[in-house]
Amino acid sequence: MPNQIPMITLDELPQGAHILDVREDDEWNAGHIEGAVHVPMNSVPGHMQYQPDVLGQSTTYVFCKMGGRSAQVTAWLVQNGHDAVNVAGGMQAWADAGRPMVSETGAPPTVL
Numbered sequence: 001m002p003n004q005i006p007m008i009t010l011d012e013l014p015q016g017a018h019i020l021d022v023r024e025d026d027e028w029n030a031g032h033i034e035g036a037v038h039v040p041m042n043s044v045p046g047h048m049q050y051q052p053d054v055l056g057q058s059t060t061y062v063f064c065k066m067g068g069r070s071a072q073v074t075a076w077l078v079q080n081g082h083d084a085v086n087v088a089g090g091m092q093a094w095a096d097a098g099r100p101m102v103s104e105t106g107a108p109p110t111v112l
Helices: 026-032 041-050 066-079 092-094
Strands: 018-021 060-063 086-087
Touching: 041 066, 060 066, 060 092, 066 086
Parallel strands: 018 060, 060 086
Antiparallel strands: none
């Protein structure tokens, strides 16, 4: 892993950023950022092999619940030549800031 993982705070996240959510399915279903791409952490390497366009053409901002899993995924993506940045605090920071979320369950969105 690189010594320095590219990281920003939620306040530094650009408008219209390309977001990759690497949480598990139950976490995603409970609440996520509308428009984010969902690929669970352990599926990222295979996904990149078979569907590399999932990252798009610009910087990918990686989210998990708190920032630990997303840091690992960001490090892996950067090592493999992708422009990726970890978002510190993850979905917990997003929810704490009162930013909008959607859920797949029909219940009000929440962070698990």
